[in-house]
Amino acid sequence: MQEKSMRLRHAILLVLPLGMSFSAPLMAGSPEEVFRQVASSIVVVEVSGAKGEAISFGSGVIIAPGQVITNCHVIKDGKTFTIRQSNQKGNQPQPASLRYQDIDRDLCQLDVTGFKGLPATITISKLKTGQRVYAIGAPQGLELTISEGLISSLRDLDGAQYIQTTAAISPGSSGGGLFDENGQLIGITTFYFAEGQNLNFALPAAWIAELPKRAVAPLPKQAAPAKPATDSVIAWMTKAWALEEKQDGPGLLAYSKKWVKARPGDADAWYWLGNAYGKLNQHDRAIDAYREALRIDPEDVNAWHYLGNAYGKLNQHDRAIDAYREALRIDPEDVNAWYDLGATYSQIDQTDKAIEAYREALRIDPEHSDVWYDLGATYGKLKQYDKAIEAYREALRIDPEHADVWYDLGATYGKLKQYDKEIAAYLEALRINPEDVNTWYYLGITYGQINQTDKEIDAYRKALRINPKHTMAWYFLGFSYSIQGNRGKVREIYQTLRKLDPERAERYFNALILP
Numbered sequence: 405m406q407e408k409s410m411r412l413r414h415a416i417l418l419v420l421p422l423g424m425s426f427s428a429p430l431m432a433g434s435p436e437e438v439f440r441q442v443a444s445s446i447v448v449v450e451v452s453g454a455k456g457e458a459i460s461f462g463s464g465v466i467i468a469p470g471q472v473i474t475n476c477h478v479i480k481d482g483k484t485f486t487i488r489q490s491n492q493k494g495n496q497p498q499p500a501s502l503r504y505q506d507i508d509r510d511l512c513q514l515d516v517t518g519f520k521g522l523p524a525t526i527t528i529s530k531l532k533t534g535q536r537v538y539a540i541g542a543p544q545g546l547e548l549t550i551s552e553g554l555i556s557s558l559r560d561l562d563g564a565q566y567i568q569t570t571a572a573i574s575p576g577s578s579g580g581g582l583f584d585e586n587g588q589l590i591g592i593t594t595f596y597f598a599e600g601q602n603l604n605f606a607l608p609a610a611w612i613a614e615l616p617k618r619a620v621a622p623l624p625k626q627a628a629p630a631k632p633a634t635d636s637v638i639a640w641m642t643k644a645w646a647l648e649e650k651q652d653g654p655g656l657l658a659y660s661k662k663w664v665k666a667r668p669g670d671a672d673a674w675y676w677l678g679n680a681y682g683k684l685n686q687h688d689r690a691i692d693a694y695r696e697a698l699r700i701d702p703e704d705v706n707a708w709h710y711l712g713n714a715y716g717k718l719n720q721h722d723r724a725i726d727a728y729r730e731a732l733r734i735d736p737e738d739v740n741a742w743y744d745l746g747a748t749y750s751q752i753d754q755t756d757k758a759i760e761a762y763r764e765a766l767r768i769d770p771e772h773s774d775v776w777y778d779l780g781a782t783y784g785k786l787k788q789y790d791k792a793i794e795a796y797r798e799a800l801r802i803d804p805e806h807a808d809v810w811y812d813l814g815a816t817y818g819k820l821k822q823y824d825k826e827i828a829a830y831l832e833a834l835r836i837n838p839e840d841v842n843t844w845y846y847l848g849i850t851y852g853q854i855n856q857t858d859k860e861i862d863a864y865r866k867a868l869r870i871n872p873k874h875t876m877a878w879y880f881l882g883f884s885y886s887i888q889g890n891r892g893k894v895r896e897i898y899q900t901l902r903k904l905d906p907e908r909a910e911r912y913f914n915a916l917i918l919p
Contacts (some may be wrong), residue, residue: 438538441452441587444522446580447489449474449514450497451482463541463580464514465589466521473612474579474901475594476505476512476636487516508637509562509592513619524581527588528610533558533567539571539604541580549574553604559645564608566638567591568645571661574605575669582606595642595753604723607638622747637672644676653683671701683712690714697714705734709741715742716882721752739768744773758782761894773802777809784816807836811843823854841870845877852884860884875905 553571591606
């Protein structure tokens, strides 16, 4: 089977196997109701060797009468397979044969003649991070179990969304179902990492419909079952994601090198090697790896995108822009490529092009708070303060707990001499991050602008508690005390400042404060 890049965002062509059910959503229910609704769709997949000996078992999901989906790695070492429903006493295992296999996606379909069971209802609706989900399988091969969790991350992968979830997956759960609150199948549970915290993964259910077209041809009735390969792109990639999640840069580099050695013609292997080098700030090597990925697959949108990031780290802005443009040629709806393109234009002061790129990103995703934030900063560079404030307000509507946006909003109000609004924004920033020394310092400056000297002094004091070496805070604190006529405090501050910055102490205090 010809390999494809696993990250290209294709439109999903739904080719439904006979009897597969894509129906309207049901009413959301409790975990008990979801389990009761879908339990009859979950089966145990038993795997036997050449002599009929039991080798292993896993889980599967009924998708149509006589059709079961599971992971290819569940059955990879088997010669024969049987299916049974663990929630029904006295049921006999039924022989199964391998119908389709998509090794790279780790998705296999088994035919079970005459097997009865309730097919799962599959949904291809857009998923959301934070969405509640339920993993249901037969981890011990005996009784069904349900675990509740959230979608912790979604990764665009080959036209769908690869799911990371906090719902626990145990040995034997591979090939089971991941369901939403409506009891609809959204994924096939596939990998978990015991050494990781909540690192559990599920294949997107949308891939089930594509299996007949991507997989090997259907087997003749008298043919021996095909045997799946032992490794898949999705297996390599999932381990890489887990190492990335753990922020294990050296581990990711060693693993990516192993991947490249095992599969040198795999663009994804070179892409992840580039990512590993980038995390270790070896950007020249990252560029070489991304270039190799693109030699193998010139249409790999993520490789172009991250190549642009690597060039940006080396301040090779023209090359970064070219790479982002290539990514956007392939996928004009890549919001993050537009965002990074805008940031690069902003760095080289091509503000009009930066604004254009940010606006494209917001056309695609108007709820992207970071884009609104950077758009506001770009308007600020142009001294278009009203537009900057509007953009910052949009960012805060989406993420009201973003301290940096509150700070920059306050600074922008200060440019317009709207001091009350400036102070209110700084106080919001400090509510979120009370240890931000610069916000306390500029809050003191603003209080000084409106002659609220006591509050000014208090703000400088809090800045100096966080950073006792902030020389400008010492200076303005001394200046504030001089306004109050507190010469004793002024002299104390002068002595402190002399130790930190003698030149500044003499220049400012001799000329301005001391007799």
